[in-house]
Amino acid sequence: MSHRVLMLFLSVWSSGLWAEDKHASTVPGDYRLVNGGHNCSGLVEVYDEGTWRNKYSEPWEQTEAAAVCRKLNCGSVVSLRRYFNHDGSDEVYRLRITCSESLRLVNGTSRCSGRLEERSNQSWSLVCKDGFQWQEAEKVCRELECGPPSALFGELHREKEAPLGSKELQCPRNESDHEAAVLICSEQQFVKLHMAGASRCSGKLMMRQLINWLYVDEKNWDLKVVAAVCRRLDCGSPVSIRSRSISLKAGWRIKADCDVLSSDCLLFKPSTSVIEITCSDSVRLVNGTNLCSGRLEVQFDWSWSSVSEDGFDQQDAEVVCRELGCGPPSVLQGALFTGGPVWRKGFECEGTESALLACNISAPDRTPSSANRSVQLTCSDPNSLRLVGESSLCAGKLEMTNKGEWRPVVDWELIWNQVSADAVCRRLGCGTAVSANMKKEHEDRPVWWIKSSCIQSTSVLRDCVTLTGLGKSSWSMEVVCSELLLQPTIVTFPNSMEVFRVDQRELQVLLGSSFSIMCYIPAQYQGGYFQLLFTASNAALSYSLPAVNHSAHFRFPSMDLSHQGSYSCIYHLHVFSQDFSSKSQTIYLRVGASVTDLIIRLVVLLLGMTLSVTAICCYSKRLAAKARVQEKTTVICVGGEK
Incomplete structure (x- = not known):
């Protein structure tokens, strides 16, 4: 044989x-x-x-x-x-x-990378780098249904009995250290948009795993993940995601915990809907803190360039923010940039155009004033949150406006926890969350699907929206924040004119006079009670009264030194199975003289003034008489000489 x-x-x-x-x-x-x-x-x-x-x-x-x-x-x-x-x-x-x-890649970061091993006699042996050339690497990548090789290098591999490869590629038997061949094959194109609309950067998303091109369903998608798709397609920034109903026998679903978009992130899953995404064609913001901020770049002739700050004004920025689906520009500035080509032509936008490249473009300035400074732009968040359905702005069902439309907000995993609710309360200036609940409504209605965990980590809520098209749910997310109550007001009421204002926070009450302190709060909830706190250098007291018509009056019959000190009101209320309180500003009451003392002082003052006036008059008369005598004596002397 x-x-x-x-x-x-x-x-x-x-x-x-x-x-x-x-x-x-x-x-x-x-x-x-x-x-x-x-x-x-x-x-x-x-x-x-x-x-x-x-x-x-x-x-x-x-x-x-x-x-x-x-x-x-x-x-x-x-x-x-x-x-x-x-x-x-x-x-x-x-x-x-x-x-x-007979071939495999092990211990790599993806199925198309790792240490190369071959099978011989039913056992796997590593392939040594020596003798393994680029031509062999291309064959391996092709056999594994990967893209062309992008890297080939050796990695030191120590074993007591190192497995040997084939005769042609085996490592030397007399060496204990071997350099194993490590191969990185590029992934073949695995993202494309099918049946694109007016732009190559919009359409139904299809992804490829191994040899299978399938549509992708809407689960686990938000604009941050779409941003990775836009980069793969060499398009601009993500603008929108939409869900389209479609009956699929087979489709892909992206893993919820996938941080880097790749074909390894895909799962087989039947689906009734697909993702339709839109990226901007020729404008993007890069290296920003969110999808609505960063260094401005434009694409022209399939090349991306940073935009010089020379001549770029507020109207140009308004067009960019609108094109990217963000709110109006909030920060426009220049920053030093030396990392690539710079677009030096000027934009002459009126501010109403739909795209930056639709504006008039002027010739570049031959002597730019800022040769290496590019546009850094921050657009405002187009989305806002509110809590509705209760008597407070800090409690109720969560709603969000997206592109001018208010809808309830629902987490796509139907998860609503204290941490995410805390982030909502902070955004609304309502303190921290005291409760977070999911509630079932009577019927489905249009909602905004979001990843509630995203609210904790981003300043732009637009990044958190998972679907902006079809989406209905009967669930709602409720939150109650700690600063549920408005701030109460404290007011001092005197009898007649016995209280004098020293400054905005301090008043003087006459000794022995009666006065009252009123606490009140704007109408929100019925019931509750007010607590009046008094503090002095040697005392601290508290008085309580029920809230009647949202107010309470604390009356004091006679002012004395024991009443001198600081006063503040605290409103207490039990609602939503929780105890809430809100404190007013503080005022200071100082003891003034009594009415009798004031009268005596006034009489003495008037008597003193009368005596002073009398003395002045007498003194004036003496001066006048003396002057007349002197005048008469002078006349006689002059006459004698005559």
Whole structure:
């Protein structure tokens, strides 16, 4: 028997007869692949209760398929497909997995990256970097249904008995340290927009995992995830997400905990709706704190450039914010930028255009005043929150306005916790949350679906909206905040004119006079009571009265030194099964002189003034008489000389 025939025989035996013996196992939980072209391809079955059964559950993901491949001593997952079952059983779907037979990438960040291993004699051995060239790397990536290789390097691998590769690629036997080949294949295009509208950057979202292009349903999507899609498509910033009803036999759903968008984030899942997304064509904000802020870039001739701040004004900024679906510009400034090309042409927008590139464009200035300064723009949040249905702005059902329309807000996972409610209360200036509840309404109505956890981490609520199109629910999210009550007011009422204002916070009450302090609060809830707090240098007292018509009067018959000090009102109310309170500003009352003392002082003052006037008059008369005598004497002397 020739060497070639012998190798062919061994190959058939190892991939066929050996596989059949191996999968004749009766261990519960064991897997096998049937009706495939080789032992590493076929419909998935699992051994359970003494028989082989169809293995399928929702959702099914690539990591589970990879586990099956490992259990069967096969390589990496090459394809994962769902099929309808036509054998008349109750199991509607079946899964077909294809694993690579002789190559795999392990310990990588994705299925298309990792240390390269090959199978020989039913065992896996690492491939050494020495002798493994770029041409072989291209073949490996192609066999694993990945894109072209993007990196190939060696990684030191130490083992007491290092597994050896094939004769051509095996590591030297006399060395304990081996440089294993580490290969990174690029992922093939896995995102596209189908049946796009007026722009290549809008349409129904399709994603590819392995060899399967399928529509993507609406679960777990918000504008932050859409931003990753827009970047993949070389489009601008995300503008909107919409859900479109459609009956799908098979579709993708993105994992809820996927931080980086990739094909590894996808799950098989039947769906009744698909995502339709819109990205801006030629404008985006990058490196900002949210989707409505960052450095402004425009795309022209398939190239992105930062926009120079020269000549870029408020009207231009208004057009950009409108194009990106954000609120009006709140901050427009320039910042030093040296990281790439800069757009130096000027925009002459009137402020009403729908897109920045629809404005008139002027020739670039030959002598720019800020050669390396680009536009940094922050648009305001187009969304606002409110609590409705109660007598306070700080309690009720949560609503949000999006693009001018108010709707109830519902978490897409029907989760509403204290932490998210705290974030809402802080946004409304209502303190912290004391309760957060989900409530079932009588019927479905249009709602805004959000990720409530997003409210905790972003300043722009637009980032948290998961769907802005079709969406109805009978649930509502309720919150009660700590600063539920308005601030009460404290007022001092004197008898006649016995209280004198010293300044805005201090009053003087005459000794012995009667006075009263009134606490009141604008009408919100019935009931409750007022507490009047008094503090002095040597005393602290408290008085309480029920709230009648939202007020209470505390009367004092005679002012004395024991009443001098600070006063404030606290309103207490039990509502929503919670105790709430609100405190007024503080005033200070000082003891003044009594009425008798004032009269005596007034008489003395008048008597003193009378005596002063009399003395002045007498003194004036003496001065006048003296002047007349002197005048008469002068006349006589002059006459004698004559």
